[in-house]
Amino acid sequence: MAGDDTPEFDGNRKLKDLERISQTKQEKEIERQLEFGLEAASSVNDRSISLFARGSQPAFAGINTFMRAPYCEDIRKVGEYEAAFLGVPFDTGTTYRSGTRFGPQAVRRISALYDGYSVDAGVDLTEELDMCDAGDVFVIPGNIEKSFDQVSAAVSHVYTSGAFPIMCGGDHSLGYPHVRGIAPHIDGNVGIIHFDRHIDMQEMDMDERMHTTPWFWTSNNHPDVLEREHSHGPGQHHDHSHMHDVGLDNCPPKNLVQIGIGGWYGSRPGSKVARERGSSVITMHDFETMGPQKTAEMALELAWKGAKAVYLSFDIDSLDPAFAPGTGTPEPGGFMPREAFEMIKIIAAEGLCGMEVVEVSPPYDVNDNTSQLACRVILDVTSAMVAACKLGHRSQVMKPE
Numbered sequence: 001m002a003g004d005d006t007p008e009f010d011g012n013r014k015l016k017d018l019e020r021i022s023q024t025k026q027e028k029e030i031e032r033q034l035e036f037g038l039e040a041a042s043s044v045n046d047r048s049i050s051l052f053a054r055g056s057q058p059a060f061a062g063i064n065t066f067m068r069a070p071y072c073e074d075i076r077k078v079g080e081y082e083a084a085f086l087g088v089p090f091d092t093g094t095t096y097r098s099g100t101r102f103g104p105q106a107v108r109r110i111s112a113l114y115d116g117y118s119v120d121a122g123v124d125l126t127e128e129l130d131m132c133d134a135g136d137v138f139v140i141p142g143n144i145e146k147s148f149d150q151v152s153a154a155v156s157h158v159y160t161s162g163a164f165p166i167m168c169g170g171d172h173s174l175g176y177p178h179v180r181g182i183a184p185h186i187d188g189n190v191g192i193i194h195f196d197r198h199i200d201m202q203e204m205d206m207d208e209r210m211h212t213t214p215w216f217w218t219s220n221n222h223p224d225v226l227e228r229e230h231s232h233g234p235g236q237h238h239d240h241s242h243m244h245d246v247g248l249d250n251c252p253p254k255n256l257v258q259i260g261i262g263g264w265y266g267s268r269p270g271s272k273v274a275r276e277r278g279s280s281v282i283t284m285h286d287f288e289t290m291g292p293q294k295t296a297e298m299a300l301e302l303a304w305k306g307a308k309a310v311y312l313s314f315d316i317d318s319l320d321p322a323f324a325p326g327t328g329t330p331e332p333g334g335f336m337p338r339e340a341f342e343m344i345k346i347i348a349a350e351g352l353c354g355m356e357v358v359e360v361s362p363p364y365d366v367n368d369n370t371s372q373l374a375c376r377v378i379l380d381v382t383s384a385m386v387a388a389c390k391l392g393h394r395s396q397v398m399k400p401e
């Protein structure tokens with residue numbers, strides 16, 4: 001029988017916490033809707049409803065931005081927000097199925113379902129976080145290197161404005177230009193936590209910096225790598241003489257942690273690089289042995305060791321294709337969504353300098369399931385940061401107990 005050893009459970013604890021958060025922004029939003037959308041027909045009893053849909057309801061109506069956040073059309077003003085959703089519709093780096101150029105729009109569309117209030121997270125994102133949709137980067141389809149330059153400059157603009165950058169791809173070749181937009185502004189080393197089924201750490205693929213290569217380049221110019229390669233003989237592994245860009249110098253391989261790696265596609269060249277550079281690869285089997293909590297704690301320990309900041313890269317194909325079929329390179333045996341949610345929440349609570357969700361390919365999706373999961377990853381990461389007071393302004397909108 002349930003007796004004295006039943007732990008005390010307050011099922012209302014988070015609801016009580018949420019009750020202390022203001023609804024000021026939401027009330028202002030309704031005023032704005034009525035002003036712009038005009039009064040509803042007289043038979044409508046709820047007078048907060050407008051004639052033209054100008055707010056969050058109905059979820060299937062309206063002009064979508066991510067989470068119905070304001071569209072920051074004048075990108076000079078992005079620093080007025082605490083976080084910015086930035087679409088990067090680029091898929092020229094895919095090596096199998098393309099289609100991720102449609103990822104940002106699909107994630108925006110399904111995000112309209114949500115209102116930002118989560119009993120589970122104990123967060124009201126609308127009220128606690130000032131987020132905008134910064135629109136998309138003007139990528140150059142068919143040219144990886146020019147797109148990389150556009151993307152890094154755009155991410156750098158958002159990051160230095162002070163807004164937390166949330167990049168939505170696009171394929172995973174973007175991992176490199178995303179980090180290249182942030183790391184040079186950080187005075188110290190940057191750790192990277194990377195969820196994926198694929199190791200994505202080879203130098204080139206089909207003679208280009210495809211989506212199988214981002215982590216080679218982020219960590220390539222670090223003194224540890226240069227020294228190791230020098231001791232093996234200069235130029236033994238690769239020759240970048242044709243490239244002006246040889247990678248970043250403050251992303252040490254020892255602070256790169258990859259989680260969920262496995263499967264049967266394309267890992268040999270990247271594994272060699274990871275082995276030589278001494279980065280950390282937590283395979284799916286390692287994860288099965290350790291479980292989500294221990295895996296996340298280990299990732300944090302490795303990524304933060306001696307680092308000033310940590311960046312989160314989430315490849316949607318780290319989730320099993322039964323849940324996330326809409327992706328370019330599916331690999332069976334991936335995470336259950338709940339396992340991934342648990343890990344990213346633990347990781348985000350320690351703070352991040354930026355994040356990306358990549359490889360959502362809507363043409364292969366079913367019922368928007370994959371884009372919905374990508375949206376969910378962004379919500380879980382940002383809300384965990386808000387709850388930990390690493391992002392947003394909880395203290396200003398939550399009454400003391």
Ligand SMILES: [Mn+2]
Nearest residue numbers: 196198315317
């Ligand atoms: Mn992948």
